[in-house]
Amino acid sequence: MIKITNTSVMNLENAMRGARNPMNSWAKSDSYTDENGDFVLGEADIILGHKLAVSGSDHRKFLRQIFVSVDITAPLYWWKEYDTYKVGTVANSTSTMHKIHAFPFSRDDFSCDRMSEEALKQLDAVIEFLEKSRIKFMETKDVSYWHDMIQLLPSSYNQMRTCTMNYENLINIYYARRNHKLAEWHTLCDWIMTLPYAADFIAVKD
Numbered sequence: 001m002i003k004i005t006n007t008s009v010m011n012l013e014n015a016m017r018g019a020r021n022p023m024n025s026w027a028k029s030d031s032y033t034d035e036n037g038d039f040v041l042g043e044a045d046i047i048l049g050h051k052l053a054v055s056g057s058d059h060r061k062f063l064r065q066i067f068v069s070v071d072i073t074a075p076l077y078w079w080k081e082y083d084t085y086k087v088g089t090v091a092n093s094t095s096t097m098h099k100i101h102a103f104p105f106s107r108d109d110f111s112c113d114r115m116s117e118e119a120l121k122q123l124d125a126v127i128e129f130l131e132k133s134r135i136k137f138m139e140t141k142d143v144s145y146w147h148d149m150i151q152l153l154p155s156s157y158n159q160m161r162t163c164t165m166n167y168e169n170l171i172n173i174y175y176a177r178r179n180h181k182l183a184e185w186h187t188l189c190d191w192i193m194t195l196p197y198a199a200d201f202i203a204v205k206d
Contacts, residue, residue: 001111001158002184003073004191012196013039015065019052046200053171053204063167063201064088070191071162075111077155078184088169093161100149101138105131110156114183126154170195170202 013031020026030042041049052060074082082091105127112123130149137145165173174192177185192198 001073001075001113002078002187004070004188005073006069006071006162007191007195008069009196010067010069012041012066015062016041016045016049018065019045019049019062041197046197049197050200050204053201057168060168060201063171066167066201067164068166068170068195069162069164071160072188073158073160074184075156075158076153078111078182079159079161080155081182081185085165085169085173089163089165091161091163093159096150096153096157096159100153101134101146105134109158110154111158111184112156123154123156126152167195167201170198171204174202175205 016029016031017026020029025048028044028048030044032040032042034040049062053063107120107123107127110123110127112120115123130152133145133148133152136142137149170192174189178189180186192202195202
């Protein structure tokens with residue numbers, strides 16, 4: 001399970017202006033701001049951006065200046081793979097260490113949508129034990145119960161992070177993960193392709 005919310009794409013206007021700096025071709029820009037105050041790329045700027053994007057990372061530096069912020073809720077086993085993308089990305093997560101005891105445990109806290117019935121029974125048993133440990137910790141403040149929760153917590157436990165990245169990062173993620181066996185990556189890659197001008201600037205290797 002993965003949930004993607006609160007997407008913001010920023011700095012497109014400045015990035016596109018910078019893309020025209022090497023050839024001093026700002027006068028050829030045909031982008032504009034519409035009646036809603038949104039910046040819209042014109043055809044000439046899209047063509048230039050696509051040409052730079054397909055020319056390789058040395059030429060598409062402007063993509064590193066198009067920033068994306070998004071909230072992602074996903075299981076710990078997925079975050080472990082996402083954390084390989086450290087360069088140019090930042091994530092601020094909800095705190096498992098500080099807040100694991102704040103709310104009762106339930107199935108809704110875990111990515112278990114593809115578990116077998118037998119596996120779900122095992123997960124329910126773990127959830128029951130985690131909840132008992134949580135209650136005992138709340139009642140006694142005995143840190144041993146807190147350690148039980150932290151060290152027993154399954155990797156299917158969901159965590160929310162606010163992530164920032166840029167379009168160059170997204171090119172790397174999209175082509176490395178779009179055929180991955182984890183369904184969460186397919187959902188993320190589908191989201192990537194909904195971003196402004198993704199077909200022109202991100203899906204550039206097909």
